[in-house]
Amino acid sequence: MKVGVLGARGKVGAEVCRAVEEAAGTELVARVDAGDDIGVLVESGAEVVVDFTHPDVVMDNLRFCVEHGIHAVVGTTGFDEERLATLRGWLADAPGVGVLVAPNFSIGAILMMRFAAAAASFYESVEIVELHHPDKADAPSGTARRTAELVAAARREAGLGPVPDATSTSLDGARGADVDGIRVHGLRIRGLVAHQEVVLGGVGETLTIRHDSLDRSSFSPGVLAGVRAVAAHPGLTVGLEHYLDLD
Numbered sequence: 001m002k003v004g005v006l007g008a009r010g011k012v013g014a015e016v017c018r019a020v021e022e023a024a025g026t027e028l029v030a031r032v033d034a035g036d037d038i039g040v041l042v043e044s045g046a047e048v049v050v051d052f053t054h055p056d057v058v059m060d061n062l063r064f065c066v067e068h069g070i071h072a073v074v075g076t077t078g079f080d081e082e083r084l085a086t087l088r089g090w091l092a093d094a095p096g097v098g099v100l101v102a103p104n105f106s107i108g109a110i111l112m113m114r115f116a117a118a119a120a121s122f123y124e125s126v127e128i129v130e131l132h133h134p135d136k137a138d139a140p141s142g143t144a145r146r147t148a149e150l151v152a153a154a155r156r157e158a159g160l161g162p163v164p165d166a167t168s169t170s171l172d173g174a175r176g177a178d179v180d181g182i183r184v185h186g187l188r189i190r191g192l193v194a195h196q197e198v199v200l201g202g203v204g205e206t207l208t209i210r211h212d213s214l215d216r217s218s219f220s221p222g223v224l225a226g227v228r229a230v231a232a233h234p235g236l237t238v239g240l241e242h243y244l245d246l247d
């Protein structure tokens with residue numbers, strides 16, 4: 001499998017290049033960074049592209065890949081419903097091309113999101129705290145957004161109302177961001193990599209589900225799993241869990 005990496009010099013991209021070079025059955029044929037000619041992906045015969053770049057450039061990258069029939073495994077964040085709909089539109093004109101957009105490739109983070117969704121219907125209260133390094137481009141994290149959406153959907157399905165909160169006066173931002181009715185708080189601390197807590201509460205008890213990526217190598221096995229499977233999943237897939245057998 002010939003693989004090109006977009007954002008190859010970046011913090012995650014460099015790790016992905018290493019993993020692709022070391023893995024069996026994958027060959028790194030192109031490294032592309034800001035300012036490079038993306039056409040090298042076609043010239044090098046890349047069958048799959050991995051994108052860990054920036055929310056501002058990822059859509060242009062993906063349009064190029066889809067138009068040129070190259071499958072894409074995307075870790076870059078910044079995807080909302082509008083962007084996903086645009087991607088689906090491009091893919092409708094490119095039968096057979098697969099794009100995987102995953103807010104988090106680490107297995108622990110995928111399980112954390114799953115456990116949080118499973119617990120959501122049992123608790124009146126829930127809030128999310130995401131903690132990252134201070135060089136992160138976006139807030140809240142893609143993982144926190146996705147977790148909030150999953151938790152909110154589980155609460156709706158269970159017939160739970162809004163999360164209780166009697167706050168009637170506060171400084172802007174003191175209660176975090178509202179994502180689908182779920183409060184999300186972001187910390188940017190030197191020394192951290194990528195961490196998240198989902199704090200749930202009911203009568204007389206709390207449950208905290210926490211995940212820590214201590215090193216960016218935590219994303220590589222999931223990225224490689226995506227690279228190997230994306231061609232067999234034409235169209236758009238959101239979340240690596242759809243490629244994994246978690247049951």
Ligand SMILES: NC(=O)C1=CN([C@@H]2O[C@H](COP(=O)(O)OP(=O)(O)OC[C@H]3O[C@@H](n4cnc5c(N)ncnc54)[C@H](OP(=O)(O)O)[C@@H]3O)[C@@H](O)[C@H]2O)C=CC1
Pocket residue numbers: 006007008009010011012013032033034035052053054055057074075076077078102103104105106137142219
């Ligand atoms: N889904 C997941 O599991 C994970 C997702 N992420 C996400 O991945 C993204 C990248 O994170 P991170 O590696 O920390 O960021 P970095 O800033 O370290 O890396 C981004 C890289 O992309 C390059 N780049 C910028 N524009 C382009 C372009 N048009 N074409 C090719 N390369 C470009 C940058 O180059 P230059 O520096 O020269 O501008 C840089 O090398 C973020 O959105 C982050 O949230 C991160 C970790 C895990």
Ligand SMILES: O=C(O)C1=N[C@H](C(=O)O)C[C@H](O)C1
Pocket residue numbers: 077103104132136137140141142143144193194195
């Ligand atoms: O920028 C990062 O570092 C990370 N970004 C992703 C996100 O926004 O969820 C995944 C992980 O949290 C690391």
